[in-house]
Amino acid sequence: MLVLTRKVGEGVRIGDDILIRILEEKDGRIRIGIEAPREQRIYRDEIYTRIQKENVEATQWKPDDLRRLSKSLFRKDQKE
Amino acid sequence: MSTLDTRFGTIAYDPEQTIVFVQGMIGFEHLKHFVTVPSEEDDFLICLQSVEDGSVAFLLVDPTRYFPNYSFPIAEDVKAGLQSDSMKDLVVLCTITVHQDQSITLNLAAPVLIAPSTHLAMQIVLEDPKYSTREPLGGANS
Numbered sequence: 001m002l003v004l005t006r007k008v009g010e011g012v013r014i015g016d017d018i019l020i021r022i023l024e025e026k027d028g029r030i031r032i033g034i035e036a037p038r039e040q041r042i043y044r045d046e047i048y049t050r051i052q053k054e055n056v057e058a059t060q061w062k063p064d065d066l067r068r069l070s071k072s073l074f075r076k077d078q079k080e
Numbered sequence: 081m082s083t084l085d086t087r088f089g090t091i092a093y094d095p096e097q098t099i100v101f102v103q104g105m106i107g108f109e110h111l112k113h114f115v116t117v118p119s120e121e122d123d124f125l126i127c128l129q130s131v132e133d134g135s136v137a138f139l140l141v142d143p144t145r146y147f148p149n150y151s152f153p154i155a156e157d158v159k160a161g162l163q164s165d166s167m168k169d170l171v172v173l174c175t176i177t178v179h180q181d182q183s184i185t186l187n188l189a190a191p192v193l194i195a196p197s198t199h200l201a202m203q204i205v206l207e208d209p210k211y212s213t214r215e216p217l218g219g220a221n222s
Contacts, residue, residue, distance in 0.1 A: 038157040038160070039102075039103070039157070039161060041103060041106075041205075043205055043207075044207070047189075047205060047207060048106065048205070050189075050213055051106045051107070051187075051189065051190045051203075051205055051213060052106050052107035053107075054175070054177060054187050054189075054190070054213040054214065055105050055106055055107045055108060055138075055175065055187075055190070055203075056107055057177045057179075058138050058139070058175040058176065058177045058187065059135075059136050059137060059138060060177075060178070061137075061139055061176070061177075061178040062178075063088050065178045066125065066139075068182075069125060069139070069176070069178065069184065070124075070125055072184065073124070073125070073141070073184070073217065
């Protein structure tokens, strides 16, 4: 991992079109501002990792699950 | 029609009906093309099969069947990405996870938006903590 030291107000550029700027440091929390092309997906790391993990798990179903799924989900529909 | 080898066997699909993920599902950014495979069991379960990787398929469902109040604002960049102007043109689906203990959860935190008019799709992330990646949806014992 590349490690850089920056002060508030300074920034880092990644490639030609991404700018990360340190905006504020207060009580151990750091606010950053990010300028990037809008098609660039930007998420908090822990959220991205959680979704990524869930997507991988969501591909692990087996053909046998289908019948059971539609049965139990259908039953749920009936309740409502 | 074209054919595709999946882990459920060979399926036939119409290339014209391919759904293109603008950025891929999160963690599957390299997979852009998907087809919906009709389920033999029920039509409310949608199987989204990757064209590029036969081993990757997601099960999706309309979350409002179970959570009628589920809604969220759609950012302008998402509308632009899907080339769709209004929310009502979009189909909102959530992925289902079948866990080892057979419980079933719905990922409300990262819905999949599909624009039927453009065949473009995108998975977005809702950072609102009220939306769980694992909202229980019953299981074997429910």
